[in-house]
Amino acid sequence: MRATDIIAAKVREGGRVDRAEALELYLHAPTALLAQLADEIRARKHPDRVVTYIIDRNVNYTNVCVARCNFCAFYRPVGSAEGYVLGFEEIFRKIDETIALGGGQLLLQGGHNPDLPLEWYVDLFTAIKARYPQFKLHALSPPEVIHLTRMSRLSVAQVIERLVAAGLDSIPGGGAEILVDRVRKILNCYNKASAGEWLDVMRHAHRAGLRTTATMMYGHVETPEERLEHMVRLRDLQDEMGGFTAFITWSYQPEHTELGGVEATGVEYLRTLATARLVLDNFDNVQASWVTQGGKVGQLSLAFGANDMGSVMIEENVVRAAGAAYCMDEIEIVRNIETAGFIPKRRNMHYEILGDPICLQRDVPRMLELAVARHDGDSSRPPEIVNYAARSAAEKRVREADRPR
Ligand code: SF4
Numbered sequence: 001m002r003a004t005d006i007i008a009a010k011v012r013e014g015g016r017v018d019r020a021e022a023l024e025l026y027l028h029a030p031t032a033l034l035a036q037l038a039d040e041i042r043a044r045k046h047p048d049r050v051v052t053y054i055i056d057r058n059v060n061y062t063n064v065c066v067a068r069c070n071f072c073a074f075y076r077p078v079g080s081a082e083g084y085v086l087g088f089e090e091i092f093r094k095i096d097e098t099i100a101l102g103g104g105q106l107l108l109q110g111g112h113n114p115d116l117p118l119e120w121y122v123d124l125f126t127a128i129k130a131r132y133p134q135f136k137l138h139a140l141s142p143p144e145v146i147h148l149t150r151m152s153r154l155s156v157a158q159v160i161e162r163l164v165a166a167g168l169d170s171i172p173g174g175g176a177e178i179l180v181d182r183v184r185k186i187l188n189c190y191n192k193a194s195a196g197e198w199l200d201v202m203r204h205a206h207r208a209g210l211r212t213t214a215t216m217m218y219g220h221v222e223t224p225e226e227r228l229e230h231m232v233r234l235r236d237l238q239d240e241m242g243g244f245t246a247f248i249t250w251s252y253q254p255e256h257t258e259l260g261g262v263e264a265t266g267v268e269y270l271r272t273l274a275t276a277r278l279v280l281d282n283f284d285n286v287q288a289s290w291v292t293q294g295g296k297v298g299q300l301s302l303a304f305g306a307n308d309m310g311s312v313m314i315e316e317n318v319v320r321a322a323g324a325a326y327c328m329d330e331i332e333i334v335r336n337i338e339t340a341g342f343i344p345k346r347r348n349m350h351y352e353i354l355g356d357p358i359c360l361q362r363d364v365p366r367m368l369e370l371a372v373a374r375h376d377g378d379s380s381r382p383p384e385i386v387n388y389a390a391r392s393a394a395e396k397r398v399r400e401a402d403r404p405r
Contacts, residue, residue, distance in 0.1 A: 004029040011037050016281055019228050026224060026275040031267060038274035038305030045284055046307045051342040052285075052351060053333050055103035055358070056138070057314040059094055060373050061086045061124075065111025067143065067192040071177070071220055073256035073322040075111045079394040084374055085116065087382025088127055094371075095132055098314060101367070102330070102358040105349060107311070108139035109174055109318075112147040112192065115390040115399075118162065121148065123384075125166035137167055138349050141174030142201035143193040151391075156204045164208060170349050171205045173213040173248065178222045179230045186221045187259070199237055206243025211350060214244045214283075218272055219251040219264030227272065231279040238282045245351055246285035246308060249276055250292040255323025266297045270304045277305025285351055290336075291319050294326050299336040308347075309333050315371040329367035330359045 007021045008029070017025070025034060064083040065075035076083040095106065106128075125137060140148075140163065148159045160168075176198055177189055184190035193201070205212050214234045218227050238244050249272055251264040264272075269289075277286050288306040290298025291313065298309065312330050328336070334357045337344040346354040358364055386403050390396045 004033065008033060008037055011278055012040065017278055019225075019232050022231070022275055022279045023224060023228050025278065026228065026271060031271060034271055034274040034278075035304050038277035039303055041277050041281070042286070042305050042307050049342050050345050050353070051302060051307055051309060051337045051340075052345050052347040052353070053309040053312060053330075053337070054105065054347055054349065055098070055101060055312040055314075055330065056105040056107055057094060057098045057103060057371075058107045058109070058311070058316045058318075059086070059091060060317045061091070061108060061110040062113045062116060063111050063317070063373070064113040064115070066114055067112045067147075067189065069177075069187055069189040069192065070258040071187055071189075071217070071252055071254075072318075073253070074318045078114060078392045081379070084379070085113065085382060085385060086373065087380075088124060088384055090374075090382065091124065091128070092131060094315065095128065095135060097371075099132070099135070101312070101314060101364065102346075103312070103314065104134065104354075105136035105138055105169075107172055108137060109141055109144065109172060112144065114151070114392050115388075115395040117388055118148050118152040118154070118159065120388045122162055122166040125163065125168060129167035136169045136349060138170045138172055139163075139168055141172050142198045143175035143189075145171070145201045146193050146197055156201055157208070160201075160204055160208050160210070164210070168210070170210050170245075171202070171212040173202075173215040173244075176215045176230070177217045178220075178226055179233045180222065180226045183220075183222045183226055195233065199233060202237060202243065203241055206241035211243055211245045213246045213248060214238075215247070216249040216276070217252055218249060219268065220259060220261060228275075228279070231276055235280055235282060238280070242282075244283055245349065246287055247276055247280050247283045248287040248289060248310070249273060250289040250319075253292060253319055253322035257322060266293060266300075269293055269297060270300060273301055273306060274304040290328055290333075291316060291326055295328050295332060295336055298328075299340050302337070302340045302342060308351075309337060309344075312367075313370060314367065315373070317373045320370070320372070325370075327368060327370045330357055330364060331366065334359060
């Protein structure tokens, strides 16, 4: 019997694969076998054949960032003419549009902007909750939380407490990339958060009662062993805290980045996804990433262990900056789920079912391209920004000049 068949039998009996066994499957199992194993686990966890999705909007409140990860095409340095900070009113308008399309949540993330103190986030969250009490804020990935601890000189627990009091509902798993410090140093993202720091923010979030997601961006400088190490680290934390709702993986998007390179193929994506479903036996939900892989591979993901099609999304800026510009509205997501043989249902961030697709109940306008944070050439400055202390010399000068006298 081949090694992959012995490990496959163990998986089928409900056994947990260790790192070496998962690596053996990832590297040597036929793709069809990986798909079968992942699909069996998906069916065990979700026997009702329901595939979920959420209607929300990825809003990037600023693109100004001091972290300068070399795989990122989205950020602009401090003082750049292309740098922006969204105003509270702009964000309210985006929420209004999201609600009109049936959405109930923002995925709110941004650059590490040294000129936005913790008070800005607290005031924004408070203002959103005052205006939209039921609306959910899935916001600030672990590196952003760490950035805020450095800006405020508060601990991770204290920053999370302040944000939760202001209205934070859950934390997205962004910024994980690969949770191995050798890789993080090469990607210039070790200083924004080491692997241990990323995991520790999630540990604190779970302790504070928040649910979070976990992600993995692969296909740059990491080895297959390091991909597996990343998955095992997530599994260990899930054993400890149980706070992750879902795992999402996507391939590095190289266009317009300093790091450059070539994007991983669709088969590599599907094999990675299926392996994650096998390793992460304590995660209920695995998402398909149609945003980076396109609708067709996104649909195929449902045969490789995924039970969720992610988000209708409405707006996206980060992946688009690196060259991927796929768009799927609710009608398209539902069509892909149904023709793959599954039952589509809307969900919230906690993966609670909200109901049938809105597009099956009433006419919804088609959405043929995703919105952007701001239209080209819009360099307006939000009026409330002058109320917050800037740290960079360039921004201090501008705010001083803008201050009403
Ligand atoms: S990935 Fe995030 S932290 Fe890194 S440079 Fe881009 S915006 Fe900044």
